[in-house]
Amino acid sequence: MKAKDDWGLEAATRGIFIGGSRILTDDSYPVIDPTTEDVVGQAPEATASQVEQAVAAAQDAQPGWAATAPAERAGILRAMGRALGARREQLAPLIAAETGCLLSAAPVIVDRAVSRFERFADLLTGLRPVEHGIEIRATPAGPSLTSGQTARRPVGVVAAIAPFNFPLIGAASKIAPAIAMGNAVVFKPAPQDPLELLAFASICEEAGVPDGVVNIVTGSGVEVGRTLVSAPGVDMVSFTGSTAAGAEIYRSGADSMRRMLLELGGKGALIVRRDADLDAAVEALGRVWTYYSGQWCAAPTRAIVHRDVHDELVxxxxxxxxxxxxxxxxxxxxxxxxxxxxxxxxxxxxxxxGAVADGAEEVLGLEPRGGRSRGYFVSPSLLLGCRPDMPIVQNEIFGPVLSVLTYGDDDEAVELANATRFGLTNYVFSADVPTAWELARRLRSGSVLINTATPRDDMPFGGMGMSGVGRDNGVFALESYSEAQGILVASTPAPAA
Structure with a gap:
């Protein structure tokens, strides 16, 4: 295996990445710049047979990779982080062009992806290796005539599918813990912005990732994803995306009982208590508009505001x-x-x-689409007078749309926050932190942030209800991408004297 000296868009458009090699495809499709509606480049259109070839390559590579020492795997992860960081300035324009994110944010996206590889390398280094596995939780001492060991074993081949928002971070968040635990990965980026992930294949080569441990396939339609998640050689599916697609994937895995990690939709509630710091609450709620135009699943898109501070907050x-x-x-x-x-x-x-027709009031009144004739621009929306049963309050919009509801006491606030099928991330803003803790414990969501909208990457991330199954981040991700195995052995009693 040799590192590539070429880089950027030319390398990204060369072909899909299977078994350590670029594989050309017969067809391609255009990737569109959301800002200009111009073509950024052409992405390969993989066939079903090529997806199956990628799964076979991962199957071939996985046993040897699982047999490598955890310290060696950690070294590869660190090399991946270094190689990715070295391409930071070259990747940033490509990221901005195909995702539409702010150019100033693109280098930060690379940094966050780099940190994923570094973090999982550090976690791996700090755990105790056992034969063909890793001990994350020690086995307590048992009866005198038995001894045991509990270890995490690799799942096998992981099919990883990421959404269009933050594709590079999404890839790092799936690939790093999966390969840390000895799995091989077939990764499929979203069809809207796959080029940076095809370029990432060169990172794998530069870092010395063994052939077949990481494979990348792309496609514009549903065939590539459906073929991947249903392939017989896939042992686990890690999917981030819509609840509808996640439910379909969940059903598809029933016959084989393959492992699932599904991070799906969200409809975050931010409770603003009467004693809240309104400046901090506004800054957090404003991220629905300014942070990638509201296209993030944990966004606090429902402001549940105490009636005494409603007018000032609005x-x-x-x-x-x-x-x-x-x-x-x-x-x-x-x-x-x-x-x-x-x-x-x-x-x-x-x-x-639809929300306005249903009785909500849109109060910002900005020029639609910012007055721009080209590009996929949406003006930020602030909707007042919302009812809990409105579709705008119940459904994930994935855009710069903030709905406001009012409440009178804490019980009503909790009831409103829990009144959706989603349960990903909620927020509580209050000067009374002990009370905020009590409210947090009553909220049905995988994460609750108090007086902040900035999560920590070592905390578990995932949802309840229709927001998904399983948890990402830190040690929780290492457990998600592995199987627990307990081995108990009966000791032979000493012979009688």
Whole structure:
């Protein structure tokens, strides 16, 4: 295996990545820049047989990779992080072009992906290796005539599918813990922005990842993903995306009982208590508009506000919303760029129009689409007078749309927060931290953040209800990408004297 000296878009468009080699495809499809609607490049259109070839390559590579010492795996992870960090400035423009994220945020995205590889290398180094596995939790001492060991063993071949938001971070979050635990991966990026992940294949080569341990396939339709998750050689599916797609994948794995890690939709509630720091609450809620145009699953898209501070909070949100600059993500003054596609823009605009027709009040009044004739731009929305049963309150919109509901006491706030099928991430803002803790314990969500909207990567991340199955991040991810095996042996009694 040799490192590639070429890089960037040319390498990214060369072909899919299977068994350590670029494989050319007969067809390709255009990747569109959400800002300009111009073509960024052509992505390979993999066939079903090529997906099966990638799974076979992972099957061949996985036993040898699982047999490598954890310290060696950690060294490869660190090399992947170094190689990725070295390409930071070259990757940033490609990331911004195909995702529409702010150009200033693109290097930070690379840094966050790098940190994933470093973190899992560190975690791996700190755990006790056992034969063909890793001990994450020690086995307590048993009866005198038995001894035991509990270890985490690799699952096998992992089919990993990431969404269009933050594709590089999503890839690192799946690939790093999966290979740390001795698995091999077939990774499929979202069809909207796959080029940075095809470029990432060169990172794997530069870092010395053994052939077949990481494979990358792309496609514009559903065939590639469906073939991948249903392939007989796949032992686990790790999927981040919509609840509808996740439910389909969950059903598809029933016959084989393959392991599932599903991080699905969210409809985050941010409870603003009467004693909350309103500046901090507004900053957190404003991220629904400014952080990748609201295209993140943990976004606090429902503001559940105590009636005594409702008017003041809304006034501050209106001022913030009207101060936003919608435009070219390469302009440092821009803080709200486009959404990923015309279909996504249409869906968001129709959802807001439906909410207004249903009785909500849209109060920002900005020029639609920021007055831009090209690009998939959506103006931020602030919807007042929302009812809990409105579709805009119940459904994940995945855009810069914030709905406001009011409440009178803590019990009502909890009831409103829990009144959706989702349970990914909720928030509580209050000066009374002990009370906020009590509210957090009553919220049905995988994560609750108190007085902050910035999560920690060592905390478990995943959802309850229709927000998914399993947990990512830190040691929780290492457990998700492995199987627990307990071995108990009866000791032979000493012979009688």
């Amino acid at each position: 006034d501050r949100l209106i001022r913030l919303g009207r101060s936003l600059r919608i435009g070219d993500p390469s302009d440092p003054a821009t803080n709200l760029g486009p959404v990923i596609s015309d279909a996504q823009r249409t869906r968001i605009e129709q959802s807001v129009a």
